Amino acid sequence: MSQSIGREPTLDELDRLRQYTVRVRKVVLAEDHWGTHSQIIKYIVGLLGESLFPNLVSLVWENFEVACKSMVEILPCVATATLRHLQLCHLFWSPQQDEFERVLLAASSILASKSPDIRHVELQGTSWNVSYAAPLISSLKALDVLSLYPPVHPQQAIALLEAGHDMTSLSLNLLSYHPTEAWPSSRICFRNLHRLCITGDPLVVSRILRTSEWPAVRILKAIITQASGSSPPQPDVLQCIESIARAFSNSLWQVSLAYFASHVTLKQILWPLRDLHLLHVVDINLPRIPPCSSTDFRKAGLAWPKLEEFHLTGNWAPDFDQGLQVVLELASACPQLLIISLPAMRLVPTSELNTYNLWLHGLEHVYFHGPSKDKPYNDDFGPDEMRQLAVLFESMFPKLQLDELCTSKGASLQQDWRRLLEDMSSVRRQECNS
Incomplete structure (x- = not known):
């Protein structure tokens, strides 16, 4: 073996190597790069007498081939007790997927033994059954965060989630589901889950929310997509929003809702969300802001006594x-x-x-992002009217930040709003000097 790397490394060379490897925090293992070097790596680790990267925190496993036995040979050389993050990316599909499943099973045993404190697992890639990773997930007792980035079939997702239902954060991207398809009979209780990010069409999101229990979720991000490229029926969308309200009515603090079709009114979205009485943050992203009454916001707001942030984003329309x-x-x-x-x-x-009769409200930031090609919306608004408006808003919102040039997400503020902020700043300076 020493001949395959030229000669036996000297003690000084091993010491220099060790000085480097102890500083490594992240390693990417790719099958096409590491397959021919596994024996050399095992040999060097034997000389070092410890893990190749003893302070490793993040391990990325990129498997481009089904024949991935060399990865199992290398894994014991790099797995360490300091490992906290594992990213598994499987990009190759083959009829012989059983080989990959066996490799995952072997990896589960290795990681459970050598890296028991892994907190975060990411599963990425396409065309593979993520339920193969169930033994891995169940073996990691310290797992807090699970992220499923490839769109997965609901049955596979549930099989995987049953193995790791004690996690605190979950990101889930689901394939479309047809009502006639069989659905797993098990009902999972995610008693420790605090953060949920879920992506899917209205039917599949509604179904998984209804058939599981989420008693501790504080933060929800729901991205409602179109099934098979077509807009879902309006009743399906409304049922999905109602399912969100029912599932989290006793726990949710923050909701972020994105929907990429435009046939649902803003009132139809806000109305079910009134059942979420504990909300601190509401963030709604729509492709186009539909017509609505300003009083709809007050009626919804009255159900959110603890609300601290309200964000409504989307393409500007004259209706709004x-x-x-x-x-x-x-x-x-x-x-x-x-x-x-x-x-x-x-x-x-x-x-x-x-x-x-608002007076001395604590509001600190107001952002109007306006249309993409912004221009003054009301050029004939005179200076006296602007002054009166500035005095009124300054009396109601004395803590409002007046020097901001862009929104919290970096977009430019609407010109008319900047004009009003400038006049409010003048009013505030005069009050301070008087």
């Missing part, structure tokens, strides 16, 4: 220009509100606004 009144509706209903982000606004005289 009630931004200033929406700020007042939300602030009047939510006394703890600190941040509001809305798609657009229009300058209006103070006489057209219902202020609900």
Whole structure:
């Protein structure tokens, strides 16, 4: 073996190698790179007398071939007690997938023994049955975070989740599900899960939420997609939103909802979410903001007494220009509100606004991102009207940040809103000097 690497390494060379390897925190193992070197690596590890990378934190396993026995030979050489993150990416499909399943089973035993404190597992790639990883997931008793990035069949996902239902964070991307398909009869209780990110069409998201229990979820990100490239029926979408409200009514603090079709009204989205009384953050992303009444925001806000942030993003449309009144509706209903982000606004005289007698509210940030090609929406809004509007908003929101040039996500602020902020800044300076 020493001849295969030229000669026997000297003690000084081994010491220099050790000085390097102890600093390595992340390693990528790729089958096409490592297959011919496994024996050399095992030999060097034998000379070092310890793991090749004793302080390794993150291990990425990229398997491009089905014949991956060399990976199992290398794994004991790099697995270490310090390992916390494992990313498994399987990019090759073959009828002989049993070989890959056997390799995963062997890897499970190795990692459970040498790296028992792995906290985060990511499964990536295409065309493989993620349920093969169930023994691996069940063997990692310290697992906190599981991320499934390839779209997976619901049955495979549930088989995998049954093996690791004590995790605290889960990211799940589900393939479309037809109502006539069989669904696993088991009902999983994720008693420790605090964060859930789920992607799928309305039917599959509704089904998995209804057939499992989520008593501790605090943060939810739901991305509702279209099944097979076609827009889902409106009842399916509404049922999905209602399933979200029912599943998390007693626990949810933060909801982020993205939906990429445009035939559901904003009121139909907000209405079910009123059952989530513990919400601190609401973040809704739509392709186009549909027409709605500003009072719908107040009615929803009254159900969220602890709300601190409200974000509504999407393509600007002339139908949605009630931004200033929406700020007042939300602030009047939510006394703890600190941040509001809305798609657009229009300058209006103070006489057209219902202020609900707001005074000294603690709101700190308001963002209007406006259309992509922004221009003043109300050029004929005179300086006296602007001054009155600035005085009114300064009296209601004395903590509002006035020097911001962009939204919290980096988009430019709408010009009309910047004009109002500039006048509010002038009013604030005069009050400080008087």
